[in-house]
Amino acid sequence: MTQIGARWWPQDWRDKTSGVSRFTLDQLAGKMDSPPLWAAIHRSPHALADVLSIDVSRAIAAPGVHAVITAADFGEHMYFAGLPFSDRRPLAKDHVRFIGEEIAVVAAETPQAARRAARLIDVRYRVRTAPTTVGQALASGAESLHERHTGMRNVSVHSRGTHGDFDAVLTSSHSKASGTFRYPRVAQLPMEPSASIASWDAQTERLQLWTTTQVPRIVSEVVANFLDLNPDQVICRETAVGGAFGSRSRTCEYEVLASMLSMRCGRPVVLAYTREDDMATLRSRHGFTTAMTGHASKEGHILGFDTTITMENGAYNLTGPFVMAVALHGLGGLYQPVGVRWDSSLVDTATVPGGQMRGLGYPQVAMASEVLVDQLAELQGVDPIEFRLRNTNHGGQITLGGGVIGSSELPACLEAVRESIGWAAKRSDRTPNRGLGVAAGIHGSGDNGGRPDSHRSASAIDIFADGNVQLRFGSIDFGTHQVTAMAQIVAEELGLRPEDIHVALADTATSPFELGQWASRGTYFAGHSVRLTASEMADRIRTLAEAKLGAAVTLSDGWARSANGDLTIAEVITSSDAFVDGKLTHESTYIDHIISFDPENPVLDDVTGTFSFAAHAVEVEVDPATGKITIVDYVAAHDIGKAINPSACEGQIIGGAVMGLGAVLGEEIIVDGGRVVNPSYLNYAMPRASDLPQIRPILIEGATDNGPYGAKSVGELPICLAAPAVLNAIYDAIGIRFDSLPLTPDKVLAALRLRDGKPPRKLKIWRRPSRWQIALVRRAYPLGLQSMLQRFGRKVANRVEPVEIAEVLAPTSADEVLSALGDNTAVLGGGTDLHLQRRQGISQHTRLVSLRLAHDLAGVMEESSGDLRIGAATTLQELIDDPAVPKLLHDAAVTIASAQVREVATIGGNLLQAKRCWFFRNGFDCYKRASATAPCFAVTGDHRFHHAAMEAHRCQATTPSDLGTVLVALDASIEILSTDGRRVIPASELYSGPGESVVRPDEVLCAIRIPAAARLRVAEFRKLALWSGDFATASVTVSRLPESSPHHRVVLGALAPIPWRAIETEAALDRNDSTEKVLRVFDDELSRHGHPLSGNAWKLDAAVGLLGKALFSLSSD
Amino acid sequence: MELDLTVNGERHQIVVAPGDTLLSVLRNTLGLTGTKESCGRGECGACTVLMGNKPVMSCMLLAVEVGADVTTIEGLTDTSLDLRESFAQAYGFQCGFCTSGQIVRAEALLMRATPESLNRQIVTEAMGGNICRCTGYTQIVDAVELCARRRGLWANEDTP
Incomplete structure (x- = not known):
């Protein structure tokens, strides 16, 4: 074998690295027969309501509108099908059950016209009290979302049972460990936003579809069903797909809706989701609460697990029941358990339905079981890796779910990570607050997906007269490098090079039967199918060649070689009778003998092609000052059987581990009252490049098994082990067993406080009359004030649709800028916040005055006085690059956003950006956004990171500008120009409220001035953020003059509504108190001024930690 | 207009x-x-x-x-061929949707780098504004490093 196991470059590298690959929306350039229409969805604003009527008449009459469809356009019994328990219609009919549920869709000439018309649809509701959390859904008196057959309110599926002999577990149990673990909802977040282009041709009665899917053939079937067509009338065309991670492994709403509209209009229709749509309305991973007990025998045998799982379904089943069943397989598969008992409930909540995501339930369950295994090891006094080695799987073993394990290299995986991470040395020679952890896992390769035809996969090879070879395979490659693996297999069998093979992916009109990619089927089915077809094709070529040459033939380098001479493959095939239409074609169907599905007995057994295993080891460091967890090293060893392409396998392992680490450290879809609070990358703490170390993959190849060439799956398992490995490592580091993800600094600091026996901070609000009113109002919020304000106080909020810009002016001087200002006019710096505010419906300006050409507003200038004058239009990158700029300003600027943002964002724009409260920004009709009588959603909502912990009034937001904070520590002043002249204010007086400045609409912030003396200040800036480039959750700046009267400045960012000076701490520093004393004074000062919300007192602790770090750095300067 | x-x-x-x-x-x-x-x-x-x-x-x-x-x-198709090849060799992409942005951003970094000025940390931080959900970044940074080495922009003391 020369091709199998080779690190061939990706088959598609030329197209993918040059922008030539066409993803769904790229297909619009040139391929459409007529100009497309654009679709827009009218979505439910309510989490739970009865739909009384839907009036689309105004939308239909709107300019440019071609069609509006509602549930009435689909048959009475149309549900997303394919699995039992289907309960979701393509459009809501009599009820809406989550915010964002699709009610009607418009097709119009432009995206703007479609969105405008969608807003004109008038739906009358009877709003019901929505249970939007599992707790609310299970409470007595809760509204029921559906009629379910479990006999339990809002429990869609309830399953109890055992695998193996659970009584034997209890009888032999010597040690047991228990815990309750919470895995959050996280999003798949493929980079390409969801989109479909549907194009109906009435002449041929065919619908063409380009769509972001993992399963083109299934999409064809389901769309055809909804449209009352035959599956062969719906053709999914080949298109590049920008990631999926399970989110696109079933037919999605957008595919059905775009198709229906196109058929209705007879024109191509584009339905494209925004990033916010994708994050707020697509099927995230199900949140699990897993209570579990693990048992071990006296001899150290892991006997099994007893678990009660509560799984948040969201508003519809989709794949919830399936995830619930599959989640348990790992428990009965890993190690050699004798029994497992479960009691699982799938609970309906009036939130966006959960769906399929990489790992499918196992990350949630492994988080529990692999932490308990560590606890059992500890109880028995055995090293965690040694304990796992003693319990390891072996070939021939049968899992409790009925799967047959062909081979297991789990011991080699465990030994590899032990060696690679330096387990023995680091566990014996401890570094404070650092720890090591390990976790192991098991995963299948393919399942039956609830379909009787899921064991089939066909492929075809065409060889043309010129010798070109084409493989046709009916799946897609959404980033797994399956195309490359398949090309290597064809090349291997036909004696060619992979680059000689063209791989044509799913075009359901021309591809042989293949269902697509889910459940780690890709390599298993594609590998078997393509190998079968290619080897049969090779046999045919050899037979033909041997007839011609009269000797035994081998295929190599494109030649049929024999002792009697050589022929090119082209010469061999063109003379064949089977050479028809300019090609020799061979098609074959692989039938798997393990995976099967019996519709009469639809049991989801643990039946799969092969089992793969893995062990991950991680070294973490916990910062006790800030609660930040740093991944120091991460090694992942995978039993992959045989790597068809090692580089591709490594990529899957690294990418999966990082995605898993995201859920451990920061990722969570946060829902408030049924509405997603954080539907943007900015507000979703997924890892960026510099947040994690290099992940180190190790490929373990082993004994032959059922996979093609012995290959096992590698796509899903890497994401499953990050949580338990990190949780075990944190316990090793600081002795705390966390059980709830993500492990954001708030949780870590709170747990450290508890561990160290520190009582909660005493705030003595009762001694501070200025806070009484606020305290009272906050108390009243959960008691009915918020709902009252929401119901009666809300006025029409700013609409989210951006207003059109009528004019962009670019004057050449500050004076001209000033005279260009007027009604509906905003100053445009880099635009990185203004354009976002427009998108968010916050800025309604129609005229923009750009500072780009205003020469006297740009640049950094040293004046004769020694003062530094920084023009407001100076970009952050210019600040960073200019050696005259104080180091403090430089240090703060490099932490802001990204290089690309810093190239255009200006210092003036940074200072004047609006508050970043995620309720305000993301469409909640709050006090600041809607009207004075609307509520502040942060009081009862998630306010842990970006809200004030001191001094807040009605709005709990903070001022987001880091520069605004550090400029106070530089004694800076701000020059503001108006028609009345120039006024200069201290930087400390720039803000009147959170993200609100004293610069009036008829004024221009023109410069920042740093006095000569202050430029000499020695300073430190310390910032805690959820990811590199994020806004501060807390920051501390300390500066002092390098002389006998140091005049310290201590300025806090993101703690109070505006940058806040800790005057008493400054005095302590000026007195030259010891660091310990200063920190005590600071802690005390925070207690006397702090007034945190229920969930952000930790920020005060973090500030103390940050000051400690800043002082340490200052003293060592 | x-x-x-x-x-x-x-x-x-x-x-x-x-x-x-x-x-x-x-x-x-x-x-x-x-x-x-x-x-x-x-x-x-x-x-x-x-x-x-x-x-x-x-x-x-x-x-x-x-x-x-x-x-x-x-x-950049032709002028950055070596960078594109580095992305291929290091497997610096999977689905490819973010790849155009990754390559353009990386080229901006390489273009402005002076000889032997880059190291792993600089590259990693510079690429921080380009989200990739597939690769977990390691192979993207590998790709940029590979190209930087070929162009003589990599700090010598840094081991591969």
């Missing part, structure tokens, strides 16, 4: 609306679909192009505000 825009060395006289972003002009007016939109909010880097030699997010830049020649991924 009329706009004179030079993209990939080619001068275009086009009509744009004042609110049109550079991204929409590139994709919809000029048909240069190599530049991608993933968030439309300046948060992910998929739409990165060069304005002059600066990497910028074209989704947050009005076309009328563009003050220099623009280079997109299409304009």
